[in-house]
Amino acid sequence: MTTAKRNFIESIWDFFCSLKLALSLLIVLALISIIGTIIPQEPNVPSQYIASIGPTKLSIYKTLGFFHMYHSWWFMSLLGLLTFNIICCSVKRLPRVWKIVAEPTLIMDEGLQKTLQQTFERKMTGEAKEKLRGFLKSEIGEPKVTEQDGATYFFVQKHAWCRFGVYVVHLSIVIIFVGALIGSIFGFKGVMQIPEGMASDTIYSTVTGNPKELPFGLFLDSFSVSFYDTGMPKEYKSILTVVDENGQPVKGYEHIPVIVNKPLTYKGITFYQSNYGQTGEGSTFHFDVAKKGSQDFAHIDAKMGSKTKLPDGSMLEIVDSTEDISSSSSGQFSGPAVLVRVTEAGKSPDQFVVMKNYPEVQQQQQGDIVIHYVGSGTKYYTGLQVAKDPGVWVVWFGCFLMVVGIIMAFFLSHKRVWIRFANGRVVMGGTANKNPAAFEVKFESMVEKLKNL
Amino acid sequence: MSSSMLFNTTTIFYMISMVVFFVYLATKNKGIGLLGSLTAYVGWFIHTTAIILRWKESYDMGVGHAPLTNLYESVVFFAWTIVLIYGIIELKYKYRVIGAFVMPFAVFGMAWAQTRLQSDIEPLVPALQSNWLLYHVITCFLGYAAFAVACGISIMYLIKTRGESGNSDAKAGGVIGLFPPAKVLDDLNYKAIMVGFPLLTLGIVTGAAWANYAWGTYWSWDPKETWSLIVWLIYAAFLHARITRGWVGKRAAWLSIIGFCATIFCYLGVNLLLSGLHSYGAGGNTIFHMLIEKIRHLFS
Numbered sequence: 001m002t003t004a005k006r007n008f009i010e011s012i013w014d015f016f017c018s019l020k021l022a023l024s025l026l027i028v029l030a031l032i033s034i035i036g037t038i039i040p041q042e043p044n045v046p047s048q049y050i051a052s053i054g055p056t057k058l059s060i061y062k063t064l065g066f067f068h069m070y071h072s073w074w075f076m077s078l079l080g081l082l083t084f085n086i087i088c089c090s091v092k093r094l095p096r097v098w099k100i101v102a103e104p105t106l107i108m109d110e111g112l113q114k115t116l117q118q119t120f121e122r123k124m125t126g127e128a129k130e131k132l133r134g135f136l137k138s139e140i141g142e143p144k145v146t147e148q149d150g151a152t153y154f155f156v157q158k159h160a161w162c163r164f165g166v167y168v169v170h171l172s173i174v175i176i177f178v179g180a181l182i183g184s185i186f187g188f189k190g191v192m193q194i195p196e197g198m199a200s201d202t203i204y205s206t207v208t209g210n211p212k213e214l215p216f217g218l219f220l221d222s223f224s225v226s227f228y229d230t231g232m233p234k235e236y237k238s239i240l241t242v243v244d245e246n247g248q249p250v251k252g253y254e255h256i257p258v259i260v261n262k263p264l265t266y267k268g269i270t271f272y273q274s275n276y277g278q279t280g281e282g283s284t285f286h287f288d289v290a291k292k293g294s295q296d297f298a299h300i301d302a303k304m305g306s307k308t309k310l311p312d313g314s315m316l317e318i319v320d321s322t323e324d325i326s327s328s329s330s331g332q333f334s335g336p337a338v339l340v341r342v343t344e345a346g347k348s349p350d351q352f353v354v355m356k357n358y359p360e361v362q363q364q365q366q367g368d369i370v371i372h373y374v375g376s377g378t379k380y381y382t383g384l385q386v387a388k389d390p391g392v393w394v395v396w397f398g399c400f401l402m403v404v405g406i407i408m409a410f411f412l413s414h415k416r417v418w419i420r421f422a423n424g425r426v427v428m429g430g431t432a433n434k435n436p437a438a439f440e441v442k443f444e445s446m447v448e449k450l451k452n453l
Numbered sequence: 454m455s456s457s458m459l460f461n462t463t464t465i466f467y468m469i470s471m472v473v474f475f476v477y478l479a480t481k482n483k484g485i486g487l488l489g490s491l492t493a494y495v496g497w498f499i500h501t502t503a504i505i506l507r508w509k510e511s512y513d514m515g516v517g518h519a520p521l522t523n524l525y526e527s528v529v530f531f532a533w534t535i536v537l538i539y540g541i542i543e544l545k546y547k548y549r550v551i552g553a554f555v556m557p558f559a560v561f562g563m564a565w566a567q568t569r570l571q572s573d574i575e576p577l578v579p580a581l582q583s584n585w586l587l588y589h590v591i592t593c594f595l596g597y598a599a600f601a602v603a604c605g606i607s608i609m610y611l612i613k614t615r616g617e618s619g620n621s622d623a624k625a626g627g628v629i630g631l632f633p634p635a636k637v638l639d640d641l642n643y644k645a646i647m648v649g650f651p652l653l654t655l656g657i658v659t660g661a662a663w664a665n666y667a668w669g670t671y672w673s674w675d676p677k678e679t680w681s682l683i684v685w686l687i688y689a690a691f692l693h694a695r696i697t698r699g700w701v702g703k704r705a706a707w708l709s710i711i712g713f714c715a716t717i718f719c720y721l722g723v724n725l726l727l728s729g730l731h732s733y734g735a736g737g738n739t740i741f742h743m744l745i746e747k748i749r750h751l752f753s
Contacts, residue, residue: 019697023690030686030715037676037727070674180672189670228516228576236579260579261667272668273579387669395671399658406651 016088025082032078036069043206083177086170094167101160101414106146107153108418108429116418116429117436118443122451124426131453132419132426139446140417151422158415163433165408168401175398182391188212189389192271194220195279195381199243203386214269217243221255223276223380235259236273238382242266258384268388275383278323285318285338286374287354297372314344314369323378325355333358338373415439417446426450456510457572459503460529464563466496467536471560474553478628486549493556497536504533507574516576521590524724525570530590531720532562534598538648542602546641548633554605585663593656593681597716599649600688603642604713607706610638614703639702642709643695650688657681676727680719687712 015021040049045067050058065072105112113119129145129152136143136156143156190203190212201217204210221239228234242253250266258264263272288297289310302308304318319339326334335357343349344367354373355361413434420427428450432439470492477486507520520526539555542548566572613632632638660681665671672678691708694700700708 019693023693023697026686026690026693030683030690033679033683033686036674037679037723041674070679230576232576233578234576235582261583261585263666263669270669274668385668389665389669392665392671396662399661403651403654403658406654410647410651 013088013092016085017092019089021085022082022089025078025085029078029082032069032075035066039066039069041070042068079177083174086173090167090170097163097167101163104155104157104160104416106144106155107148108155108420108427112418113420113427113429115431117431118440119427119429120443120447120450121425121427123424124421124453125424128421128426132421135450135453136417136419139449140415143419151420154419154421156417159412160414162408162412163414165405165410165412168405168408170405172398172401172405175401176395179391179394179396179398182394183389184391187387187389187391190386191274192218192384192386193277193381194218194238194240194384196220196223196379199247216245216250216267217247218271218384219243219249220382223382225276225380236276236382238273238276238384240264240271268390270387272385272387273382274385277381277383278321278378279381283321283376283378285321285376285378287316288372288374289316290370292368292370299374310342310369312344312369314342316371317341317343319351321376321378325353333361336373336375336378338376340371342367342369342371344368413439415442417443454506456503456507459499459506460563461567463496463500463503464560464567466492466499467532467556467560467563470496470552471556474550474556478550478553478631481631486552489552489556490543490549493536493552494540497533497540500529500533500536504530511574514574516574518577518581519587519590520574521586522577522581523571523575525566525572527590527594527720528562528566528570531594531597532559532566534594535559535562535601538595538598538602538645542641542645546637548637548641550631550633551602551606551609551641554609555602558601558605580667583663583667585659585666589656589659589663592652592659596649596652596654596656597720599645599652600684600709600713600716603645603649603709606638606642606645607709609633610635610642610706611703611710613638635702639705642706646688646691646709646712650685650692653681653685653688657685676723677719680715680723684712684715684719687715 039061040046053061061067065074069075108116132152132154133143133145136154140156140158143154146153146155188203189206191206192200192203194200197220199217199219201214202211203214205212219241221241223236223238225236226234236259238258240256240258242250242256244250253264253266256264258271258273260273263270265271283304285302285304287300287302289300290297291312298311300308300310300316302316302318304321307315307317310316317340319341321336321338322328323336324334325337326332333355335355337353337355339351339353341349341351347367350367353361354371356373356375359372413432415430415432417428417430419429428446430439430443430446470489473485473489473492476482477489504520507526508517511517511520521530535555536559539552539559543551609632613629613635633641657678660678661671664673664678687708691705691712694705694708
C-alpha cells in the first residue's frame with residue numbers, strides 16, 4: 001500500500017470517528033426532524049392540505065418523501081450514518097480507555113506527580129508501609145503495592161468502570177435501533193373491529209391496510225361506555241373472550257375486560273382498546289308510524305339490511321344510524337337518529353332522517369307518513385389496536401442501558417490516588433476525571449488523616 | 454382555604470422575590486439578596502401546599518388524580534419545578550444572583566396560568582388513566598426546569614461576556630460585577646444540563662413505555678414525540694460540544710438558549726400551534742356525512 005493510499009484510508013477512518021461528524025449529525029437530525037412535524041405524515045394527510053399546497057409543491061414533497069419522511073431513504077441514511085459514527089468512535093477510543101482502567105499506572109514518578117490535580121508531602125519514618133496500606137484501604141480500597149529501587153509505591157482507584165459510561169450510552173442507541181428493526185421485520189401493527197356477540201380473527205394492517213388472519217379469534221361479549229356528569233368519557237370497556245380455531249373459548253382467557261391503558265395479551269399479540277361505534281348489523285330499531293294528521297300510531301320493528309312493510313303498504317329501509325347526531329349536525333341536534341328510506345306505493349323512494357329527540361322535524365317531510373323513532377336495541381362494535389412487537393424488549397433493554405450509562409458518565413468519577421514512600425518521605429497525589437471540586441474536598445480530608453498517621 | 458387562593462399567594466410571593474432580586478442587582482446589598490431567596494422559598498412551600506391541596510380537592514370531588522393533567526396544572530407544576538431546581542443550585546453553589554434570571558420564568562408561568570388558563574379540576578379521560586402519567590410528567594418537567602435554569606445562566610453568561618472576546622473575568626463594574634465569574638457560569642450551565650438531560654431521557658423513555666402500554670407503539674413520530682427528540686438531540690449536541698475545542702463559552706451558552714426555546718416549543722408550541730394539523734386520532738366520522746347533508750337540505 002502506498003503512503004498516499006494509506007493516508008486516504010486513514011483520513012476516511014478519521015472522518016467517521018470524528019466528533020465533528022457526530023456534532024453535525026446531531027444538529028442536522030434535529031433540524032430536519034422539524035419538517036415532519038409541520039407537514040402532515042401518512043396516513044394522516046388531510047385532503048384539504050393536499051389541495052391547499054398545489055400540484056407543484058405536492059409533487060416535490062412526494063418525490064422527497066416528505067409525507068413519510070421519518071421512513072424516507074435519506075432520513076434512514078442519516079440514522080445509519082449516526083450509528084456508524086457511534087460505532088467507529090467507540091471502536092477507536094475504547095482500547096485506550098480499556099488500558100486506563102485495566103492497566104493503570106501503578107508508580108507515581110516525578111513526571112506523573114506534576115500532572116496531578118492534588119499532591120501532598122510529609123516526612124514519615126518507621127513502620128510506615130503497613131500504615132499507609134491500611135490508610136488507603138480504609139479511605140478508598142485495597143491498594144496495589146510495588147517495590148522498586150528502594151521505594152514503595154501504592155496505587156488505588158475507585159469507579160474506574162464509570163469511564164465506560166459514554167460507550168454504554170453509545171451501545172444503548174445501537175441496541176434501540178436493533179430493537180426497532182426487529183419490530184419492523186418480525187412484528188406487525190393492525191386494527192380489528194368486532195360487533196357485540198360476534199367473533200373475529202381478521203386484523204387489518206395499519207401500514208398496508210391488508211387483512212391478516214390470526215391463529216385464534218376474539219369474541220366480544222359486550223361493550224360499554226360510561227361518562228362523567230360533565231359529559232366527558234370516563235371508560236370504554238370491551239369484555240373479550242379468546243376463542244380457538246373451533247370457536248371454543250380458551251381457558252383463562254374468558255370474559256376479560258379490556259379498557260384503555262389495560263390491554264389483553266395472548267400468544268404474544270396484544271389488543272388495545274382504541275375506539276368504538278355502533279353497528280346496525282343485527283340490531284332492531286323501533287318506530288311509531290301513522291298517517292299524517294292521524295294520531296293512530298302503529299308500532300313497527302325494523303332490522304337493518306331488510307325491508308319492513310308498514311301498515312299502509314309502504315316499505316321502510318334503514319340506511320344508517322347513530323347514537324348521537326350532534327357531531328354530524330354541528331351541534332344543532334343531539335341524541336339518536338336513523339336515516340330511513342321509505343317507498344310509498346307508486347312513488348319514488350324518499351330518504352330522510354328521523355331523530356328520537358325531535359319527532360316534529362320529520363313531520364315537515366313530504367309524503368303521507370309520519371314516522372317517530374322510538375329507539376333501538378343497537379349493538380356496539382369495539383375497535384381494537386393489535387400489535388405484535390418482538391423487538392420491544394430489546395428496545396427497553398437499550399433504554400435501561402442508556403439511563404445507566406448516562407448516570408455512569410455524568411455522576412460518577414474515576415478517582416485515582418498514588419503514594420510514593422522513599423527515604424522517609426511520603427508523597428500522596430490524586431486525580432479524578434470529573435468533578436474536581438468534589439475530589440478536592442475528599443483529598444483534603446485524606447491529607448488531614450495522613451498528617452496524623 | 455382553597456388551592457386557587459394559595460396559587461394566587463404563590464404568584465405574589467414569586468413576583469415579590471423577582472422584584473427583590475432586581476433590587477439586589479441594582480444595590481448589591483447582600484441582605485436584599487437573601488430576602489429574595491427567602492421569599493422564593495416561602496413561595497415554593499405555599500406552592501407545594503397548594504398542589505397537595507388541589508390533589509386532595511380532586512379526591513373530594515370524586516375524580517381523584519394527581520394535578521398534572523391539563524395545561525393549567527402543567528404550567529403550575531412547571532413553575533414549581535423551576536423554583537425547586539433553582540433552589541437546589543443556589544443552595545449548592547451559593548450564587549444568589551441567578552435568581553434574578555430564573556425567577557422571571559416561574560413568575561411568567563404562574564401569572565399566565567392564574568390569569569389566562571382554565572383552572573377547573575376535570576376528571577380524567579380514559580387515555581390518561583394510568584400511573585405512567587405521574588412518572589412521565591414528573592421526569593419531563595424536572596428536565597424542562599433544569600433546562601430553564603441553564604437558559605437563565607446562559608443569558609447571564611452572554612451579558613457577562615458581552616463586548617469581550619472569550620471568557621474574560623475582567624472586572625466589570627455595576628450589575629455585572631455581581632455575577633459569578635464567566636467560567637463559573639459556563640460550568641453551572643453545563644451542570645444544570647447534566648441534571649436535565651438524564652431527566653429528559655427518562656421522560657422520553659417513560660413516555661414511550663406508556664405509549665406502548667396504552668396503544669402498542671412506543672414511538673410513532675407524533676409531533677410531540679418528534680419535538681422531544683429534537684430537544685434531546687440539541688442537548689446531546691451540547692454535551693458533545695463541551696469536549697470539542699472552541700465550543701465552550703459563548704457557543705455553549707447559545708446552544709443552551711436554543712435548547713430551551715426548543716423545549717418550550719415542544720411543551721407549548723406543539724399543542725398550541727401544530728394541533729390544527731395533528732390532533733390525536735379524532736378521525737372523520739364519514740358514515741354520517743350523508744345524514745348531515747340531509748338535515749342541511751331540510752332546513753335550507
